[in-house]
Amino acid sequence: MVPVLLMFGNKQLGVSSSLRHLCAACLPGKAEYFNYDWKKESWSLYLALGIIIGGWIAGSFMSNPQGIAISEATKADLMKLGISDFSSYIPRQIFAWDRLLTLPGFLCMIVGGFFVGFGTRYANGCTSGHSIMGLSLLNPGSLIATVSFFIGGLVMTWLIFPVIF
Amino acid sequence: MRNLLFLFSGIYFGIVLVKSEVASWFRIQEMFRFQSIHMFGIIGVAVAIGSLSVFFIRRLNLHSVQHETINLSGKPFTRGNVIGGILFGFGWAMTGACPGPLYALLGSGYFVIIPVLLSAILGAYVYGILREKLPH
Numbered sequence: 070m071v072p073v074l075l076m077f078g079n080k081q082l083g084v085s086s087s088l089r090h091l092c093a094a095c096l097p098g099k100a101e102y103f104n105y106d107w108k109k110e111s112w113s114l115y116l117a118l119g120i121i122i123g124g125w126i127a128g129s130f131m132s133n134p135q136g137i138a139i140s141e142a143t144k145a146d147l148m149k150l151g152i153s154d155f156s157s158y159i160p161r162q163i164f165a166w167d168r169l170l171t172l173p174g175f176l177c178m179i180v181g182g183f184f185v186g187f188g189t190r191y192a193n194g195c196t197s198g199h200s201i202m203g204l205s206l207l208n209p210g211s212l213i214a215t216v217s218f219f220i221g222g223l224v225m226t227w228l229i230f231p232v233i234f
Numbered sequence: 235m236r237n238l239l240f241l242f243s244g245i246y247f248g249i250v251l252v253k254s255e256v257a258s259w260f261r262i263q264e265m266f267r268f269q270s271i272h273m274f275g276i277i278g279v280a281v282a283i284g285s286l287s288v289f290f291i292r293r294l295n296l297h298s299v300q301h302e303t304i305n306l307s308g309k310p311f312t313r314g315n316v317i318g319g320i321l322f323g324f325g326w327a328m329t330g331a332c333p334g335p336l337y338a339l340l341g342s343g344y345f346v347i348i349p350v351l352l353s354a355i356l357g358a359y360v361y362g363i364l365r366e367k368l369p370h
Contacts, residue, residue, distance in 0.1 A: 070247055071280070072287035077239050079298040079305060082284075084334040088358035102362035112240045117337050119244015124341025126245065127252035139260045142269040147260075158252075158339060159259045159330060164346050177328045182336075182350035184325025186357025189333060191318025191368065193309050196332040199319075200277060205284025208308025214315040219266075221323015226266040230327070 071205055080112055081206075083198030085189035087117040150234040176233055192217065251338040259330025266327055312370040318361075325354075 074080045091114070093107035139155055147153075152160050168174030189195040192214050194203060200218065203211020251257045254276050265273035290296065291304055298304050326332055329350050331339060336354060339347045361368075 071284035073243055075304050077299050078236060079302045088355055091355055092359045096359055100362045102365045115237045115240035116244040119241040120248035120334055120337040121341035123245040123248020124252050124338035127249045128342030137255050137258050140264055140269045143264045143267055158257055166346055178350050179353045181325045181328030182353030183357040184321050185329055186354030187361045188318045188322025188325055190358045190361040191314045192322055197334055201280045201284055203308060204281045205288050206308045210309055210311030210315050214319045217316045217319025218323040221320035222266045222327040225324045225327035
């Protein structure tokens with residue numbers, strides 16, 4: 070991914086900027102942050118569209134009937150939190166339309182999604198832009214961002230999950 | 235033409251995210267619990283390939299196929315890297331997905347991810363509105 074985008078497109082890998090361009094394209098406002106020609110950045114939206122199509126190809130024609138071999142230790146930890154269905158890519162006991170208005174469902178889907186969008190834009194990058202592209206460039210800010218992603222994820226997993234589940 | 239390249243890069247990336255199981259909520263939990271090397275291995279390989287690419291582009295002074303000088307400048311550090319980074323970390327653990335996997339899961343037919351993605355777009359929008367008032 071990284072060499073192809075650099076050599077053939079002169080673009081640094083990054084996915085979360087597509088969220089910004091979607092806002093600039095669909096939700097016009099007076100905010101300076103969205104006041105630019107998003108069409109010049111449309112490559113990012115083509116990349117996002119491609120990821121959706123790639124997900125469809127992988128899900129429809131390349132799916133693995135075996136399921137995902139999660140480590141037993143993780144399974145045991147999640148069972149303690151009440152998550153026992155490991156058959157899917159996402160825990161169906163939390164991520165389901167009829168769970169949207171339960172506390173864990175609302176927190177994980179709506180609040181979690183909000184944090185993903187708000188946090189990646191505030192941090193100016195996500196796992197692809199900072200942790201893969203930024204670390205490849207040996208960029209100090211990206212290393213700090215990656216460490217921060219992990220601090221957030223560890224605090225959520227170890228300290229907050231036991232409270233909300 | 236260039237846009238087709240980005241589209242096909244995205245398709246490849248989407249397939250990789252699903253087939254490597256990076257898009258799995260459970261794999262992200264495994265990572266944050268340090269109970270498997272799976273995610274660390276994948277991110278490690280991606281960074282290794284990325285670093286080698288950057289190294290050779292710099293060393294051999296390579297240009298893109300459009301004969302442009304390749305932009306290899308890193309993003310500048312701000313306090314947002316830390317504050318926004320921690321907030322994204324919360325969201326990464328809760329949704330089990332970063333932005334790429336959100337798109338990939340949607341494509342895979344997990345339509346229940348739609349409210350998560352819409353909420354992420356809303357989050358980006360609210361950041362844009364509040365940007366001037368936030369410490370950077």
